[in-house]
Amino acid sequence: MDLLCNAYSNASDDEPEPESKPDHQPTLKLVNSHQLPHRPSKRPKPEYPFPAADLQKRDEAPVPGRYISKRERALLGSVPHAAERNPSHQDAPLIAQPGLGSISDLDLPHDIRSSMRHNPKGRMQPNQLPEKLSIILHGHEKAVNAVHWSPTHAHLLASAGMDQTICIWNVWNKDQKKARVFSNHNAAVKDIKWSPQGLFVLSCGYDCSSRLIDVEKGIETQTFKDDQVVGVIKFHPDNSNLFLSGGSKGGIRLWDVRSGKVVHNYIRGLGPILDVEFTIDGKQFVSSSDVSGGNVSENSIIVWDVSRQVPLSNQVYAEAYTCTCVRYHPFDPYFVAQSNGNYIAIFSSTPPFKLDKYRRYESHGVSGFPVKCNFSLDGDKLVSGSSDGSIYFYNSRSSVLVKKIKAYEQACIDVVFHPILSNVIASCSWNGDISVFE
DSSP: OHHHHHHHOSSOTTSOOOOOOTTOOOOOOOSSTTOOOOOOOSSOOOOOSSOOOOOOOOSSOOOTTSOOOHHHHHHHHTSOOOOOOOTTOOSOOOOOOOBOSOOOSTTSOHHHHHHHHHSOTTOOOTTOOOOSEEEEEOOOSSOEEEEEEOSSSTTEEEEEETTSOEEEEETTOSSOOEEEEEOOOSSOEEEEEEOSSSSEEEEEETTTEEEEEETTTTEEEEEEEOSSOEEEEEEOSSOTTEEEEEETTSOEEEEETTTTEEEEEEOOOOSOEEEEEEOTTSSEEEEEEOOOGGGHHHHSEEEEETTTTEEEESOSOOSSOOEEEEEEOSSSSEEEEEETTTEEEEEESSTTOOBOTTOOBOSOOOTTSOOOEEEOTTSSEEEEOBTTSEEEEEETTTOOEEEEEEOOSSOEEEEEEOSSOTTOEEEEETTSOEEEEO
């Protein structure tokens, strides 16, 4: 983790660590540079799932320091309040990113659009797996760390790259597949997740921040500053206003998007957090950390109680390997962990969270890469990337390898099932390629 931080972070070794704030309150930035600070409205704020970014544009901005009448103050109070910009803040100005193509599904092939609108969500037919490479998406100049399908606009795919960019792909668009490119991060982007509600993506990276972006408007709406490189983020399954973040100093935090503040801190003195995963009901989560030495069998995987902020178990995995990825089965009472021992381990999701010593997913390789795995929505298949550039499909219940696809010359980092089309997957590679198989 330290080597990756040094390699892809823009900050020099002589620069001080970012200062941490006690409440981790992010700095909100004005969308319109002509909109000056004003008194907040006394009316209660509406409950939006995300902060409003499209503030009403004014024809003439007030001159700083002049008298403002009661009538003008009333007019200013009718506009949603935006936080005052800190002149010393060094982040890039909050501006709309140029759009390259359309994010609409109107230009999709008729059969694809019809399938996504009428197919039962997540239903996989027996033996229905991707057969061939369908689409190659070129756009990142360095390794791609994560890909994620939009759950609400299933023709859109988001990707996070080591080249400091986020790409939004209109995968089946006939003309321009790259719909948006965001360069809001000033260092490598480590993870990305679509919001369960609307066209928002949440990203994190080596610039010690998580950022919420409105894809439709092409603007960043909120920044969540941290005191560590943020390596993983995950929305709460029942409340899209909450998300977990895990970082290079072992800090795990639960953020509230509405306030921009940290709700809970989960402190254990861990190594870098490699992954976090909520249980299906959202009452617990599992964390995986990069530990070494004598505590490798104690803190590599920890099950946490979300509300009480305490570990339920810290001796889940006794093997001398770290785990790059943890995933809960969508229905059955177990979760899996992608081990650097070149296999995927299986654990009970109920106390005492025992390791299944008689069954695991083997044949693929990890070899130090941040290789991820994911279940299909019906839970019948488990798919994994591999250090050999191949994609491996397993029967989730028997752990038998059912299919292997050679996808890349370099390591395949992430593979995700489409949320509706059960025979479609997206994957990404250490060489910067993104591929869709169907």
